[in-house]
Amino acid sequence: MHTDLAAQAMNLNRWAAGLDSLKVRITAGFIASLVLALGLTTLVLVQNAERDTLREETRRELVTSVRTARVLSLSLVDMQRALAMVAAQLDVATLGNEAALFRFIEGKPVLLNLFSNVFVAAPDGDVVLVADEGGARNPDYSVADRDYFRRTMAEGRPIISEPLIRRVTSDPVLVLTHPVRGREGIVALLGGSQLLASRDLLANLVDTQETDEQALTVVTDSQGRVLAHPNRALMMQSLDQEPRLAAAFAAWVAAGSPVEPGGLQLRQEGEVVSAAGVAGPDWMVWRARPESELLAPLRSARRLALLWAGGLITLMSGITLLLVSWLLRPLRQLEKRAQHLFDGSMPAEQGWPEVSGEIGRLAGVLKAVGIERMQLELSKLDLLRRLGSVMTSAPIGIAFTREQCFELVSAEFCRLFGRSEAEFLNSRAEILYASKEDYGLVGIEVLQAFEAGEAYAGEWLMVRADGSQFWGRLRGRPVDAADSSAGTIWTVSDISAQKLAREELAWTAGHDPLTGLANRRAFERSADALVQGQPTSLPAAIICIDLDHFKPINDAGGHAAGDAMLEAVASAISSAVRATDLVARLGGDEFAVLLERCTVPAALRTAEHIRDAVAAIQLPWEQTHFGVGTSLGVAGLTADMDSVLTWLALADAACYEAKAAGRGVVRSAAQ
Numbered sequence: 001m002h003t004d005l006a007a008q009a010m011n012l013n014r015w016a017a018g019l020d021s022l023k024v025r026i027t028a029g030f031i032a033s034l035v036l037a038l039g040l041t042t043l044v045l046v047q048n049a050e051r052d053t054l055r056e057e058t059r060r061e062l063v064t065s066v067r068t069a070r071v072l073s074l075s076l077v078d079m080q081r082a083l084a085m086v087a088a089q090l091d092v093a094t095l096g097n098e099a100a101l102f103r104f105i106e107g108k109p110v111l112l113n114l115f116s117n118v119f120v121a122a123p124d125g126d127v128v129l130v131a132d133e134g135g136a137r138n139p140d141y142s143v144a145d146r147d148y149f150r151r152t153m154a155e156g157r158p159i160i161s162e163p164l165i166r167r168v169t170s171d172p173v174l175v176l177t178h179p180v181r182g183r184e185g186i187v188a189l190l191g192g193s194q195l196l197a198s199r200d201l202l203a204n205l206v207d208t209q210e211t212d213e214q215a216l217t218v219v220t221d222s223q224g225r226v227l228a229h230p231n232r233a234l235m236m237q238s239l240d241q242e243p244r245l246a247a248a249f250a251a252w253v254a255a256g257s258p259v260e261p262g263g264l265q266l267r268q269e270g271e272v273v274s275a276a277g278v279a280g281p282d283w284m285v286w287r288a289r290p291e292s293e294l295l296a297p298l299r300s301a302r303r304l305a306l307l308w309a310g311g312l313i314t315l316m317s318g319i320t321l322l323l324v325s326w327l328l329r330p331l332r333q334l335e336k337r338a339q340h341l342f343d344g345s346m347p348a349e350q351g352w353p354e355v356s357g358e359i360g361r362l363a364g365v366l367k368a369v370g371i372e373r374m375q376l377e378l379s380k381l382d383l384l385r386r387l388g389s390v391m392t393s394a395p396i397g398i399a400f401t402r403e404q405c406f407e408l409v410s411a412e413f414c415r416l417f418g419r420s421e422a423e424f425l426n427s428r429a430e431i432l433y434a435s436k437e438d439y440g441l442v443g444i445e446v447l448q449a450f451e452a453g454e455a456y457a458g459e460w461l462m463v464r465a466d467g468s469q470f471w472g473r474l475r476g477r478p479v480d481a482a483d484s485s486a487g488t489i490w491t492v493s494d495i496s497a498q499k500l501a502r503e504e505l506a507w508t509a510g511h512d513p514l515t516g517l518a519n520r521r522a523f524e525r526s527a528d529a530l531v532q533g534q535p536t537s538l539p540a541a542i543i544c545i546d547l548d549h550f551k552p553i554n555d556a557g558g559h560a561a562g563d564a565m566l567e568a569v570a571s572a573i574s575s576a577v578r579a580t581d582l583v584a585r586l587g588g589d590e591f592a593v594l595l596e597r598c599t600v601p602a603a604l605r606t607a608e609h610i611r612d613a614v615a616a617i618q619l620p621w622e623q624t625h626f627g628v629g630t631s632l633g634v635a636g637l638t639a640d641m642d643s644v645l646t647w648l649a650l651a652d653a654a655c656y657e658a659k660a661a662g663r664g665v666v667r668s669a670a671q
Helices: 001-019 022-089 092-096 099-105 109-114 147-155 200-207 246-255 289-327 330-338 357-393 411-417 436-451 496-511 519-533 551-575 600-615 644-660
Strands: 117-121 127-132 135-137 172-182 185-195 216-220 226-228 262-270 271-278 284-288 397-402 404-409 456-463 469-478 486-492 540-548 581-587 591-598 619-621 624-625 629-636 666-668
Touching: 001 591, 022 109, 022 172, 022 185, 022 262, 022 271, 022 284, 022 289, 092 099, 092 185, 099 109, 099 117, 099 127, 099 135, 109 644, 127 330, 246 262, 246 284, 246 496, 271 289, 289 357, 330 629, 397 411, 411 486, 411 629, 436 456, 436 469, 469 496, 519 591, 519 644, 540 600, 540 644, 551 581, 551 591, 551 600, 551 619, 551 624, 591 600, 600 629, 600 666, 644 666
Parallel strands: 629 666
Antiparallel strands: 117 127, 117 185, 127 135, 172 185, 216 226, 216 284, 262 271, 271 284, 397 404, 397 486, 456 469, 469 486, 540 591, 540 629, 581 591, 619 624
């Protein structure tokens, strides 16, 4: 028994001596370092890859949303254009002959394919024809109570309705209309309906997704009502009923419900969400993709990398233990060799002591470290070579700056600014901007974004080497948010064309294309601001202007003469008012002027100036001259007015009184 206890004690002593051995300590320390290095490297690389993947996918989703919204807007434009072409071909004779009207509509297959059904309504709202897949027929209902009918007849222009409930089937429907004009004005209304819950305008945007089945695309109106959704049960419901978009929708509402054609990125836990406005009807296209789906390949790769790392660590553990056990050399020779371990004066595998024992084992570890360092250097060189390839082939300009000076620029960056790489290196970043003031503002915004832990994005006027300027989208992210000296990565792309298109679209939305004056929508918006701003907005007045004897010009000289006269009238009105007054064409031959800080007596004098200026017009046309008169009505803003429509109605009523009084006169509303 005592012999067994003694044997066990001797075995324990051997194990303790083995664990206390230098070779075991070195081996254990090396393996621990290898595990830590591999673990941290893998963690950093995977985190960076996940971050970059989410950033790129977020950008791609935003581009997809903007493109989808643009396609939807263009589809609406195409349908409006188709209605306009057919409306232009309809005449009074065809409208008065039911059989001829049926043949006319049935002979328009392109129009019928664009809509769920096409209908024609008389000026009193009675629908005289409906055509769909089942053919044309004469229904027994009226659309006189529909807002789109009233607006089309009153404004004399195409209308896109709000989402409606169809009378026959109770399905959600969208209606596009266009007035049919005759010599006497609007003689009918041509309309087309789109079923939102089946095919046609919106369904393809929702159902025809990329192969990713987890992507969700939803279309809503400006109030967030669902117009298109893969789940038909959510049609016409608020978007907050969709769990994958509820938080993003709430953030959008909190931001003021902006309908932004350029796209928005919104936060939603676990989702990459983007949205874009549809120009025209002010709809919103929403897209959501799960973050887990986007990161699944990376996480799978991470698991595989950990498995390989575990196997490599196991293999290296055995190899290291053998090397340490076999290759230790005398300590002095090892010290001399170790002094040249990192200076590259000797090959990494030569010069190590060929001895056994603990020193030889330590030499083996250092030799392995030297070889591994060489491999890491080679990997680093290879990585730099690949980075150079990326910088050369990247479609956007990429640059790296430190202390506001360029240290690395891509080929596209040089091409964009018309400078060589040598001109950029060690130059200050201010050479990119059109003015020093802009450069100072950029610095402030970048600092604020980086201090908030966010990447910077902005649009600035930039200058090329030849002095030409362009609008550039600038994005930046610090290499290390905690260390400003680590530098910043920048990307630049030329967005001059996109910015010009946005500005042209914004101008067109608020102006009459013929005269260049403000349109009804812009006029009512400005007038409503005065109504809501009472009492500080008082005094103010509206002048409604209706042309007298305008129709004979169209009859005698055609629409070209009428358009020329409308342009001349617009110029005459603008010359007779203050530069601060808003002149608008409300539609047809109706004009209006909004006068801020103007009393009713002063507005009456201005109206008389307008009347005289328009009466002085003598438009030369072929062998004659054309002229027109005006009837003008004036209404002042009063404290009891709560609606711009009430204000306009008073001015319009005064205008009618002027016409009834013999035309060419000015009347003030009774207030």
